[in-house]
Amino acid sequence: MTRPKSSRSRSKRRSRGTRPWLGWAVKLGLVGLVVFAGFAVYLDAVVQEKFSGKRWTVPAKVYARPLELFVGEKLAKTDFLKELDALGYRREKSVDGPGGVSVAGNNIELYSRGFQFYEGAEPAQHVRVRFSGDYVAGLSKANGGKLAVARLEPMLIGGLYPAHQEDRVLIKLDQVPPYLVETLVAVEDREFFNHFGVSPKSIARAIWVNASSGQLRQGGSTLTQQLVKNFYLTNERSLTRKVIEAMMAVLLELHYDKKDILEAYLNEVFLGQDGNRAVHGFGLASQYFFSQPLSELHLEQVALLVGMVKGPTYYNPRRHPERAKTRRDMILDLLAAQGVVTPEQAAAAKARPLGVTTRGNMSNGSFPAFLDLVKRQLRQDYRDEDLTEEGLRIFTSFDPIMQVKAEDSLSETLKRLSGRKGVDKVEAGMVVTNPETGEVQALLGGRQRNFAGFNRAIDAVRPIGSLVKPAVYLTALERPSQYTLTSFIKDQAFSVKGQDGQVWRPQNYDRKSHGTIYLYQGLVNSYNLSTSKLGLELGVPNVLKTLARLGVEREWPAYPSMLLGAGSLSPMEVAGMYQTIANGGFNTPLRAIRSVLTAEGEPLKRYPFQIQQRFDAGSIYLLQSAMQRVMREGTGRSVYSRLPRSLNLAGKTGTSNDSRDSWFAGFSQDVLAVVWLGRDDNGPTPLTGATGALQVWTSFMAKADPLPLDMPQPDNVVQAWIDAKTGQGSDSSCPNAVQMPYIRGSEPAPGPGCGIQAPVDSVMDWVRGWMN
Numbered sequence: 219m220t221r222p223k224s225s226r227s228r229s230k231r232r233s234r235g236t237r238p239w240l241g242w243a244v245k246l247g248l249v250g251l252v253v254f255a256g257f258a259v260y261l262d263a264v265v266q267e268k269f270s271g272k273r274w275t276v277p278a279k280v281y282a283r284p285l286e287l288f289v290g291e292k293l294a295k296t297d298f299l300k301e302l303d304a305l306g307y308r309r310e311k312s313v314d315g316p317g318g319v320s321v322a323g324n325n326i327e328l329y330s331r332g333f334q335f336y337e338g339a340e341p342a343q344h345v346r347v348r349f350s351g352d353y354v355a356g357l358s359k360a361n362g363g364k365l366a367v368a369r370l371e372p373m374l375i376g377g378l379y380p381a382h383q384e385d386r387v388l389i390k391l392d393q394v395p396p397y398l399v400e401t402l403v404a405v406e407d408r409e410f411f412n413h414f415g416v417s418p419k420s421i422a423r424a425i426w427v428n429a430s431s432g433q434l435r436q437g438g439s440t441l442t443q444q445l446v447k448n449f450y451l452t453n454e455r456s457l458t459r460k461v462i463e464a465m466m467a468v469l470l471e472l473h474y475d476k477k478d479i480l481e482a483y484l485n486e487v488f489l490g491q492d493g494n495r496a497v498h499g500f501g502l503a504s505q506y507f508f509s510q511p512l513s514e515l516h517l518e519q520v521a522l523l524v525g526m527v528k529g530p531t532y533y534n535p536r537r538h539p540e541r542a543k544t545r546r547d548m549i550l551d552l553l554a555a556q557g558v559v560t561p562e563q564a565a566a567a568k569a570r571p572l573g574v575t576t577r578g579n580m581s582n583g584s585f586p587a588f589l590d591l592v593k594r595q596l597r598q599d600y601r602d603e604d605l606t607e608e609g610l611r612i613f614t615s616f617d618p619i620m621q622v623k624a625e626d627s628l629s630e631t632l633k634r635l636s637g638r639k640g641v642d643k644v645e646a647g648m649v650v651t652n653p654e655t656g657e658v659q660a661l662l663g664g665r666q667r668n669f670a671g672f673n674r675a676i677d678a679v680r681p682i683g684s685l686v687k688p689a690v691y692l693t694a695l696e697r698p699s700q701y702t703l704t705s706f707i708k709d710q711a712f713s714v715k716g717q718d719g720q721v722w723r724p725q726n727y728d729r730k731s732h733g734t735i736y737l738y739q740g741l742v743n744s745y746n747l748s749t750s751k752l753g754l755e756l757g758v759p760n761v762l763k764t765l766a767r768l769g770v771e772r773e774w775p776a777y778p779s780m781l782l783g784a785g786s787l788s789p790m791e792v793a794g795m796y797q798t799i800a801n802g803g804f805n806t807p808l809r810a811i812r813s814v815l816t817a818e819g820e821p822l823k824r825y826p827f828q829i830q831q832r833f834d835a836g837s838i839y840l841l842q843s844a845m846q847r848v849m850r851e852g853t854g855r856s857v858y859s860r861l862p863r864s865l866n867l868a869g870k871t872g873t874s875n876d877s878r879d880s881w882f883a884g885f886s887q888d889v890l891a892v893v894w895l896g897r898d899d900n901g902p903t904p905l906t907g908a909t910g911a912l913q914v915w916t917s918f919m920a921k922a923d924p925l926p927l928d929m930p931q932p933d934n935v936v937q938a939w940i941d942a943k944t945g946q947g948s949d950s951s952c953p954n955a956v957q958m959p960y961i962r963g964s965e966p967a968p969g970p971g972c973g974i975q976a977p978v979d980s981v982m983d984w985v986r987g988w989m990n
Contacts, residue, residue, distance in 0.1 A: 274384075274386060274388070274485065274486075275384070275606065275607035276386060276388060276607065276608070276609035276817060277377040277378050277379045277384075277385055277605075277606050277607075277609070278377060278378040278596075278604075278605045278606065278608070278609065278610040278611070278612055279374055279376075279377050279609070279610070279611050279612065280374070280375050280376045280377060280378065280589060280592055280612045280614060281372035281373065281374055281375065281611065281612065281613050281614060282372050282373040282374075282375050282614060282616040282617065282618050283372060283613075283614065283615050283616060283617055283659075283812070284333075284335070284369050284370055284371065284372040285298075285301055285369070285370045285372075286367055286368070286369045286370075287345075287347055287354055287357055287367065287368040287369070287370070288354065288357060288366065288367045288368075289354055289355065289356060289357050290353060290354065291353065291354040292352060292353055292923070292925065293349075293352065293353065293354055294349075294352040294923070295324060295326070295349040295352075297619045298326070298347070298349075299321070299326070300619065300622075301370075301373070301618060301619060302319055302328065302370075304373055304509070304618060305370065305371065305373055305509070306505075306508065306509030306510040306511075306514075306575070307319040307328065308510075308514075309321070313327050313328060313329050313344065313360075314329075315329055315514070316329050316330065316331045316332070316342045316513075316514060317329065317331055317510060317511070317514045324348055324349045324350065324355075325346065325347070325348050325349075326346070326347045326348075326349070327344075327345070327346050327347075327360060328344075328345060328347070329342060329343070329344045329345075329360075330342055330343045330344075330345065330368065330369075330370055330371065331370075331371045331511065331514075332371075333371035333372070334611075334815070334819040335369075335613075336613060336812070336813035336814075336815060336821055336824065339819075340369055343359070343365075343368055344359065344360035344361075345357065345358065345359055345360060345365060345368050346358050346359070346360055347368075352923060372613065373618055374505065375584070375585050375588070375589070375614075375616055375618070376584075376585060376586075376589045378589075378592075378593060378596075378605040378606055378612075379495060379606060384495075384496050384498055385492075385495050385496065385497065385498065385502055386485055386486075386497075386498040386499040386501060386502045387499065387501030387502040387504075387505060387512075388485055388499070388501060388609070388817075389481075389484060389485060389499065389500065389501040389512055390481065391477055391480065391481045391484070393501075393512060393513050394484065394500070394512060394513070395512060395513055395514065395515045395516075395520060396517075396520075397517050397520050397521075397553070397558065397559065398484075398500065398512075398515075398520050398524070399480065400553070400558045401520055401521060401524045401549065401553060401558065402441070402483075402484075402524050402527075403441070404549075404552060404553060404556055404558060405524055405525070405527070405528075405549055405552065406441055406444070406524075406527060407440045407441040407442075407444075409440070410440065410441050410442075410476070410480075411476060413440055413442075413471075414468060414471050414472075415440065415442045415443070415464070415467035415468040415469075415470060415471035415472075416440060416442075416443065416464045416467055416468060417440050439463075440467065441479070441480070441483050442467040442470055442471055442479055442483075443463050443464065443467045444483065444487070445467075445470070445479060445482055445483045445486060445487075446463050446466045446467050446470060447463055448486050448487065448488065449482070449486055484499060484500050484501075485498070485499040485500075485501065486498060486499060487499060487500070487527055488530060489502075489503040489506075489523065489526055489527070489530050490503060490506060490507075490526070490530045490531075490534060491530070491531070492506060497530075500512055500523055503523055503526075504519075504523070507522075507523070507535065507536075507574050507575070508573060508574065508575060509575045516567070516570075517550070517559065517563065517567045518546065518550070518567035518568070518570045518572075518573070519573060521546045521549040521550050521553070521567065522535060522542060522545075522546040522572060522574075524549060525542070525545040525546050525548075525549050526542070526545075528545075533545050535572050535574045536574055539572055539574075542572060543572055546568075546572070547568045550564040550567050550568050551564060551568075584668050585616065585618075585621060585661075585668070586663065586668065586669065586670035586673075587661045587662060587663030587664075587673050587675055587676075588614075588616050588621070588658070588660070588661040588810065590663065590670075590673045590676065591658065591661055591673075591675075591676060591790075591810050592612060592614055592810050592811060593605070594676070595809065595810055595811055596612065596811065596814075599823065608816070608817060609816075609817030610814055610815070610816065610817065610822070611814065611815040611816075611817070611819075612811060612814055613811070613812045613813045613814070613815070614810050614811055614812060615652070615655075615657030615658055615659060615809070615810055615811075615812060616658070616659065616660070616810070617650075617659040617660060620650050620659045620660040620889075620922060621650075621659075621660040621661075623660075623918060623921040623922055624648055624650055624660045624662055624891075624918055625662065625667050626921065627914055627915075627917035627918035627920075627921060628646055628648060628662060628665060628893075628914050628918075629665070629667065630917060631913045631914045631917050632644065632646070632665060632914075634913075635905070635909075635910070635913070638904040638905070639904060640897075640901075640902075640903055640904050641903070641904060641905070643897050643899075643901070643903075644665070644895050644896065644897060644903055644905065644910075645664055645665055645674060645678075645895070645896060645897060645898055646662060646664060646665045646674065646893070646894065646895050646914070647662060647663065647664070647673075647674035647675040647676075647678050647788070647789040647893075647894045648660070648661070648662035648675060648789065648891065648892065648893050648894070648914070648918075649661055649662075649675050649789045649790055649792075649793040649891065649892045650889065650890070650891045650918075650922075651793055651797060651808060651889075651890045651891075652888065652889070652890070653797060653800035653801050653885050653886075653887070653888065653889070653890045654801055654806070654888075655806060655827055656794075656797055656801075656806030656807055656808050656809055656827070656828075657808075657809060657810070657812075658793075658808055658809065658810045661675050662674075662675060663675050663676070672898075674788075674789070674894070675788070675789045675790055676788055676789075676790050677788060678788055678789065678894065678896070678898075679786045679787060679788050679791075680786050680787070680788075680874065680878075680879045680894065680896055680900075681783055681784055681785065681786050681874040681875070681878070681879055682783045682785065682786065682787050682792060682872055682874070682879075682881060683782070683783035683872035683873045683874040683879060683881055683907065684744045684746075684782070684783055684853075684870060684871060684872045684873060684881075684907065685783060685792060685795075685796075685870055685871075685872035685881050685883055686765070686780070686781070686782070686783040686785065686872075687740075687741055687744065687749050687782075687783075687870065688741065688796075688799060688841055688845065688870055689761055689764045689765045689768060689795075690749055690752060690753045690756070690761050690764075690781055691737070691738075691740070691741045691749075691752070691841060691844060692764055692768075692799075692833070692837060692838070692841050693753075693756045693760055693761050693764045694737065694752060694756055695837040695840045695841055695961075696764075696833070696834065696837045697756075698836075698837075698960070698961035698963065698964035699964065701737060702737065702840075702958075702960055702961070702964050702965075703736065703737055703738040703840055703843065703844060703958055703959070703960070704736050704737065704738070704940060704945040704958055704966075705736070705737040706734050706735070706736065706737075706945070707734070707735060707736075707737050707740060707748050707751065707752055708733070708734060708735075708747075708748060708751060709726070709731055709732040709733060709734075709735050709740065709745050709747045709748035709751075710731045710733065710747060710751075711723070711725075711731055711747060712724075712747070712751060714754065714778050716777070716778070722778050722779060724746045724747055724750045724778075724782060725746060725747070726745055726746050726747055727744070727746070727873070727906075731747060732745060732747075732748070735748060736945065737752070738843075738844040738847060740752065741844050741845070741847075741848065741852075741870075742844060742847045742848050742851060742852035742853075743852050743853065744848075744852065744853050744870075744871060746782055749781060749782065750778060750781045750782055753778070753781035754778060754781070758776040758777070758778060758780060758781060759776045761780070761781060762774055762776060762780065765795070767798075767805075767832045767833065768795045768798045768799065768805070768832070769791075769794040769795050769797065769798050769805055769807075770787065770791065770794075770795050771791075772785065772786075772787065772791070783872060783874065789892045789893070789894045790808065792881070792883055792892045792894075793808060793883070793890065793892045794807070794808050795883075796883045796884075796885065796890060796892065797890060798832055798833070799838060799841060799842065799845070799885075800842075800868070800885040800890050801829075802835055802838050802839075802929075803831060803832055803833030803834065803835055803837070803838035804829050804830065804831050804832065805829070805830045805831075805832045806827070806828065806829050807828055809825055811825045812824070812825055813825065834932075834934070835932035835934070835935075836932045836934040836935045836961045836962075837961070839929060839931065839932050839935050839959060840935070840959055840960075840961070842868050842927075842929055843929075843959055845868035845869060845870060845884075846866055846867070846868045846927070848868070848869060848870055848871075849867045849868060849869055849884070850863070853870075853871040853907065853908050853912075854867075854869050854870070854871055854882070854884070854908065854912060856908065856912065856913075856916070857869075857884075857912065857915075857916045857919070860916050860917075860920050861916065861919060861920060864926055865886055865919075865924065865926045865927065866886075866926050866927040866928075866929075867884055867885070867886055867919070867927060868884060868885055868927055869882060869883060869884020869885065869912075869915070870882070870883055870884070871906070871907030871908050871911070871912055872907045872911075873906045873907045873908075876902040877902055877903050877904065877905060877906055878896055878897070878900055878901065878902055878903065879894065879895075879896045879903075880894070880895040880896060880903060880905040880906060880907050880909070880910030880911040881893070881894055881895075881907050881911050882907050882908075882911035882912040882914075882915045884915055884919075885927065886919070886924035886925055886926065886927050887924065887925040887926060887927050887928050888924055888925045889919070889922050889924040889925075891915055891918055891919070891922075893911040893912075893914045893915045893918075894911060895910045895911050895914070931959070934961055934962045935959050935960065935961060935962065936959070936960055936962050936965055937957045937958070937959055937960075938957065938958060938959075938960050938965035938966065939952075939955045939956070939957055939968075940955070940956060940957075940958055940966055941954050941955060941969060942954045942955070942956045944969075945966065946966050946969045947965070947966040947967050947968040947969040948968070948969050949968070949969070
């Protein structure tokens with residue numbers, strides 16, 4: 219008899235039948251754990267590698283020159299206030315901290331900000347400045363103490379950005395203003411200091427709100443998760459990415475302190491878009507929206523920036539001020555409800571305006587032509603990645619006051635000339651330097667303000683016309699035994715056959731000959747005939763050698779046409795040439811950079827002032843005298859219809875064939891400026907050097923208010939009395955007696971008496987104009 223199988227036996231069979239599935243499940247689980255652990259290890263390595271290393275590629279920051287204050291400085295109060303406004307100083311009734319300024323008549327009280335210069339750190343100072351006319355008449359500490367010099371922090375004028383155009387101003391946690399951390403935590407992550415990277419409470423709250431509303435209205439991300447998303451991940455919306463984000467947030471909190479995470483968040487968060495430039499971090503956002511350092515922000519400004527974290531575009535205060543104010547005020551109410559601030563503080567903050575600055579007035583990124591020059595000079599010493607990633611701090615000679623005056627002069631002059639046919643197609647380039655140091659102070663790359671395109675100041679290489687003539691006359695004046703300012707030369711038609719068989723026949727602009735003239739008159743009136751004839755006597759190669767000594771590095775063929783400016787230069791190159799003339803024969807290579815610091819403030823490189831004597835001081839003195847006459851009686855004489863004759867300005871007009879190029883180069887004691895006007899397609903313009911470029915130059919000098927040209931007389935120069943009609947030596951008591959400078963030994967011998975007949979009538983005509 220067969221016994222039925224027990225239930226126990228059936229249980230064993232069932233158990234044996236299911237074991238393979240259970241085994242597979244266990245194995246898959248183990249594999250999953252291994253994969254998960256491996257992935258976690260990988261994520262952990264990613265988190266630590268980037269967070270512990272160089273977290274950001276920071277562009278180099280470019281600064282203008284610092285404004286130094288001292289008694290006797292030539293500085294208008296209005297210009298000083300414009301610079302303070304551009305630096306983001308706050309107008310206050312009573313100055314209570316760095317970045318504050320109050321104005322009472324000609325007295326200005328301000329609290330400067332501390333700054334790390336190449337020479338070392340300069341502390342913030344509370345000072346008083348008194349103005350009289352266009353000069354600093356008094357400077358003292360606010361407590362009445364004596365103060366010899368006060369230096370303001372330099373203006374940030376731009377950056378050298380990497381390809382992705384990210385930008386940020388890195389800040390430390392101890393640099394943040396009051397309420398920033400409390401406000402950020404209150405609005406974005408109340409449990410920040412208590413959770414471990416993810417907040418179950420926030421996630422549960424988000425699930426409840428989203429489920430109740432039937433749509434995605436709230437997220438449960440912590441500040442740590444937001445940092446992970448911005449720092450490591452993309453904006454992809456998926457469950458997988460959220461899981462990875464949570465894992466990395468936990469790993470980040472496992473390795474790093476809350477303060478480190480918070481500091482990284484403050485520097486990483488996206489807060490706006492400035493054209494192609496992405497604004498990251500509260501440090502840069504403070505500069506971008508308020509033109510102030512982050513440490514100086516007040517409660518309402520902090521609330522506005524924190525409110526923008528939720529939607530930088532949606533709450534942009536420049537585009538949507540009402541929306542931004544509503545968001546700001548809501549946050550202020552939240553702070554009051556949570557006891558972070560008192561209701562009275564919140565109400566006072568809500569009553570204040572947004573305080574966002576307008577853009578484009580001497581602000582960061584407004585000077586692309588000058589920044590282009592800085593980049594070119596930096597690339598001689600640094601790699602591109604050094605400039606776009608290492609956070610270098612570049613200190614330059616840029617003068618924002620001069621720049622704005624140059625821009626205004628150009629736009630006003632072209633507007634005034636707009637009635638002339640074809641002026642609308644005219645472009646421009648302009649360079650402003652300090653004659654003594656060669657430092658570039660302002661640069662215009664085109665007629666359109668802030669245009670970041672073709673930089674005509676550097677790249678528009680055009681025929682310089684009569685700007686070349688000072689080199690011809692300087693070559694002659696270096697031979698005092700043969701030529702003086704009052705040597706007689708012929709201004710008459712002639713022709714020269716070149717080696718190629720072509721005949722060169724120069725002409726004067728007025729198509730006339732002027733007979734026998736004094737040498738200096740050929741330059742003063744920009745005569746082509748006398749100048750080219752003189753240049754041929756001297757030898758074209760010798761004139762080209764003079765140009766090379768003046769600083770022209772281009773190789774030009776020794777054609778006669780070079781004597782009248784057929785050679786082409788850029789406005790920068792012309793400025794370098796005239797710099798040597800303006801600086802008494804000393805060549806000073808043009809430079810825009812003064813020094814470079816590392817991101818940590820360590821000195822890296824200084825660009826010292828260089829100078830080399832290229833010409834005898836006596837011959838340069840005679841040339842400057844003739845160039846002053848250009849302004850008093852020659853092609854530049856219109857300048858004194860707007861400027862006082864006491865400025866003793868020196869300069870030269872230039873016009874190329876068919877008026878395709880209008881040039882002017884001139885200088886005072888402390889300002890040299892070169893202006894070019896012309897068309898990009900090289901078409902003719904309705905402007906000569908005198909009617910175009912000189913007008914821009916004159917307008918600029920009227921705004922720049924330069925110091926008069928003061929030329930110390932060299933030891934080898936003497937002043938001799940001559941008869942203005944004859945050029946012969948005379949007694950000072952004679953009716954036509956005038957003084958002229960000569961290299962010692964080349965002056966005419968004293969004449970027998972007064973009233974000797976001039977050798978040519980044309981000389982008398984010119985002398986009458988000169989004496990008047």
